[in-house]
Amino acid sequence: MDVRNCSVVTEFILLGIPHTQGLEMMLFFLFLPFYVCTLLGNLSILVAVISSTRLHTPMYFFLGNLSVFDMGFSSVTCPKMLFYLVGLSRLISYQNCVTQLFFFHFLGSIECFLYTLMAYDRFAAICYPLRYTIIMNSRICVTMAVGTWLLGCIHSSVLTSLTFTLPYCSSNEVNHFFCDIPALLPLACADTSLAHRVSFTNVGIVSLVCFFLILVSYTRITVSILSIRTTEGRRRAFSTCSAHLIAILCAYGPIITVYLQPTPNPMLGTVVQILMNLVGPMLNPLIYTLRNKEVKTALRKLLHGTREADG
Numbered sequence: 001m002d003v004r005n006c007s008v009v010t011e012f013i014l015l016g017i018p019h020t021q022g023l024e025m026m027l028f029f030l031f032l033p034f035y036v037c038t039l040l041g042n043l044s045i046l047v048a049v050i051s052s053t054r055l056h057t058p059m060y061f062f063l064g065n066l067s068v069f070d071m072g073f074s075s076v077t078c079p080k081m082l083f084y085l086v087g088l089s090r091l092i093s094y095q096n097c098v099t100q101l102f103f104f105h106f107l108g109s110i111e112c113f114l115y116t117l118m119a120y121d122r123f124a125a126i127c128y129p130l131r132y133t134i135i136m137n138s139r140i141c142v143t144m145a146v147g148t149w150l151l152g153c154i155h156s157s158v159l160t161s162l163t164f165t166l167p168y169c170s171s172n173e174v175n176h177f178f179c180d181i182p183a184l185l186p187l188a189c190a191d192t193s194l195a196h197r198v199s200f201t202n203v204g205i206v207s208l209v210c211f212f213l214i215l216v217s218y219t220r221i222t223v224s225i226l227s228i229r230t231t232e233g234r235r236r237a238f239s240t241c242s243a244h245l246i247a248i249l250c251a252y253g254p255i256i257t258v259y260l261q262p263t264p265n266p267m268l269g270t271v272v273q274i275l276m277n278l279v280g281p282m283l284n285p286l287i288y289t290l291r292n293k294e295v296k297t298a299l300r301k302l303l304h305g306t307r308e309a310d311g
Contacts, residue, residue: 009168009187012097014080014090016177017270028085034278035078041285042067044299052298058136059125060295062118063288065145066111070281073107076100077178077277097179098164104180106156109206113148115248116210119217122241127224155206162195176270214248246287 020027049055049064077100084090092100124135163181166188176183181199185192221241228234288295 009094009170009172011091011093012172012174012179012184012187014084014092014177014179015173015175016081016084016090017274018175024085024087028082031078031085031274031278032082034282035074035082038074038078038278038282039071041282042071044302045285045288045295048295048298048302051302052294054294055298058121058141059118061141062114062121062145063295065148066114066118066284069107069110069114070284072103073111074277074281076103076107081177092179094168097174097184098160100179101163101181101184102156102160104178105159105203106152109155110148110152112207112210113151115244116213117144117148118244119214119248122244123217123221126221126241155202159199159202162198166190166192166195177273180273211248218245247284 016024017027045067046064049060049067080092080100121136125132128135159181163184166185167190168184168187169189171187174183174187181195185195188195218241225234
């Protein structure tokens with residue numbers, strides 16, 4: 001196709017969820033509670049971590065960071081989807097599409113890095129309990145957190161620049177509910193093989209390296225736990241890790257399904273992306289509060305204090 005004979009795309013049309021024409025209002029009332037629960041649940045975790053001095057530890061520092069990024073991750077895609085489900089415009093400007101794709105991969109990659117840091121934190125706490133406060137002091141934790149921001153920015157910048165240095169002309173209908181690489185590349189009127197390879201490799205390497213490091217950490221953790229003599233000691237050690245393991249499975253399953261497929265399935269990709277954008281961030285607060293007595297205690301005290309203030 002001759003790019004010079006095409007009009008340059010200045011906005012895209014989000015076609016939304018495939019095969020759901022006529023079901024928009026039903027989907028709106030289905031998805032809205034998920035998004036509200038995501039915001040309220042993660043905000044509650046964040047407020048509890050900040051307000052309770054007992055939660056001023058490395059594990060909860062990273063959990064507070066995860067809550068912030070979960071709220072941001074859902075907010076990158078969900079508001080626009082909810083708007084067009086109630087009949088508002090499906091148009092998204094070229095600049096907003098760039099921004100959406102950048103922050104989706106920026107926040108998504110940071111979550112992967114945070115899960116890895118949380119695994120390392122559990123590894124240090126269980127395998128080296130006497131040196132834990134030295135290994136995970138506040139300066140190191142802040143440095144690690146800032147490092148995730150920088151790595152996430154580099155990762156997302158590479159993917160965004162490769163996607164949008166391609167020319168887009170003629171067709172501007174994105175067969176998805178937000179701007180993402182697998183949905184945008186078919187619209188480019190140029191060779192997309194490099195972008196396909198780099199995005200597949202970049203996302204694949206980041207997720208697989210993080211998953212490998214988590215696997216190594218938990219292998220060492222399991223060996224250490226099994227060496228504990230008392231059943232109660234083993235139970236307590238496993239309970240501190242179980243919530244994190246459940247969250248990891250919820251996070252990495254969708255990533256592998258969507259981005260590591262040689263030939264992506266649009267319908268499957270859309271369903272998995274909805275789970276990743278709406279259900280995953282909503283589940284994290286439930287996973288960490290239902291299986292964590294300290295967080296539940298902090299939330300109860302916070303709620304009790306609020307009620308007393310109202311009274």
